[in-house]
Amino acid sequence: MMRRTVASTPDIQILVATNEHRDSIRGLCLFVGGPRDHVLLFFQQPFLSEDFVPFVAVRDSVAVGVACALVLEPYVWLMGLRVHPDWRNQKIAQRLVERITQFATMRRQPVKAVVLAANAPAVRVFTNAGFAAQSGFTLMEATIGAVRPSHFWDRTVAREAIAPERAEIASFLSAHYPLAFDHANLFGENFVWRPISSNDELERLIASRRLLISHDGLGAVSGVAVVNNEPDRTVEIGRIWGEPAPFLWHIIETTAPPRLRWYLSGEAEEDQARQFRFQISSTGPSERRYLIFTKGSA
Ligand SMILES: CC(C)(COP(=O)(O)OP(=O)(O)OC[C@H]1O[C@@H](n2cnc3c(N)ncnc32)[C@H](O)[C@@H]1OP(=O)(O)O)[C@@H](O)C(=O)NCCC(=O)NCCS
Incomplete structure (x- = not known):
């Protein structure tokens, strides 16, 4: 895939993932996080439930980004944010995060995400999307x-x-x-x-x-x-x-x-x-x- 340099990519759609995206999402997670990527555990049956809603960034039916909403009252946890390396720095992660924020707002629930403090791009994504950092855990x-x-x-x-x-x-x-x-x-x-x-x-x-x-x-x-x-x-x-x-x-x-x-x-x-x-x-x-x-x- 060619690296693109535009600031945002309107030809990429953010959708609620369906069964048809499952393999493509798994492939993306394997590629980005390797076979032990913990998020793969969440892509076993049932794929979609009321409590687990994956969102996917799709281009030509292929997943180039993914993020999941895990509803655990009273919060929505945003998990497994992954963007294919060829498509990074084009605000795809930010769009996924904003989409899940919308999902949480409709449910009147705050949204939370755990981010490795040393993961500068991920910290940047959540800061850009207007999230506040709280002390986390070790x-x-x-x-x-x-x-x-x-x-x-x-x-x-x-x-x-x-x-x-x-x-x-x-x-x-x-x-x-x-x-x-x-x-x-x-x-x-x-x-x-x-x-x-x-x-x-x-x-x-x-x-x-x-x-x-x-x-x-x-x-x-x-x-x-x-x-x-x-x-x-x-x-x-x-x-x-x-x-x-x-x-x-x-x-x-x-x-x-x-x-x-x-x-x-x-x-x-x-x-x-x-x-x-x-x-x-x-x-x-x-x-x-x-x-x-x-x-x-x-
Ligand atoms: C983190 C990740 C999802 C970001 O995806 P993305 O689509 O590139 O994110 P965005 O384009 O929305 O934003 C990336 C921001 O990080 C910045 N950035 C990129 N590399 C950086 C670096 N090394 N140091 C600091 N900031 C960096 C970009 O400039 C951009 O900020 P800006 O828009 O203010 O300029 C992607 O890098 C990824 O999949 N990483 C591996 C998996 C991972 O770490 N997931 C996060 C788990 S919470």
Whole structure:
């Protein structure tokens, strides 16, 4: 494809993707992000649903750009923004972002996106589209051998939560982390932050054996954690509410993955992770610090 130099490309249409675009989008994501591009996970069945709406930038029926709207009340998360290298710097990404902003505005929901802080073009796209940067999160990693939770462990045991504990977990979270839909109630998964507050979400997590709880001496819930078992055998810690040591200990004893990855928001959490010998993970030269961009009021 020839590199084009015009500032905008009216012959490129931004459309809601349909099944007919699926292969072309997959090809684009594979080309831009490689086979492990996390956004590929979202292009499995069902392709289009009320909660997941991909938008595509099309030229001659071929996808040259894509971005997806993932509706997770109360936000719309913009995910998987990708533009083919031959078509960059022509505002295609900005048009996709603006289209998803329109989609969110019609639903009266703010739109949010996670962007690697070191990704200058992506930061520029969201700034150009009028988004405000909020403090985001950091991904930190540790090898299983490096983590030593026993120094901090008060013998509180963590285990998988079971369905009848749902109400107790919800009341623990709302008592200790009461800001509904605030960052405090969100957990990281596939680079978006999901709210844990809804019953459906708790059910989903418990059913998939990803929700862990710890108990105090009286048997009451004293901590909650969400874990994601990644295909590369890394265990991802989406969030820990409470003392981390029992959860780390549980993961080491039960799963013993080669690596652990932890979504952390704020410096206090990063310091905590450092105590357990987690380090900021890096892919090549880019630090894994992320910003969250937002547009629209909550
Ligand atoms: C990020 C990406 C989607 C941007 O697509 P795009 O269609 O080129 O974006 P736009 O044309 O709307 O805007 C790009 C902006 O970045 C700027 N830019 C490009 N390279 C840059 C660089 N190295 N440093 C700083 N700014 C840069 C451009 O000048 C332009 O800003 P301007 O319009 O104010 O001049 C595209 O580069 C991409 O697919 N990257 C790989 C996947 C990715 O990182 N996705 C983002 C995940 S959130």
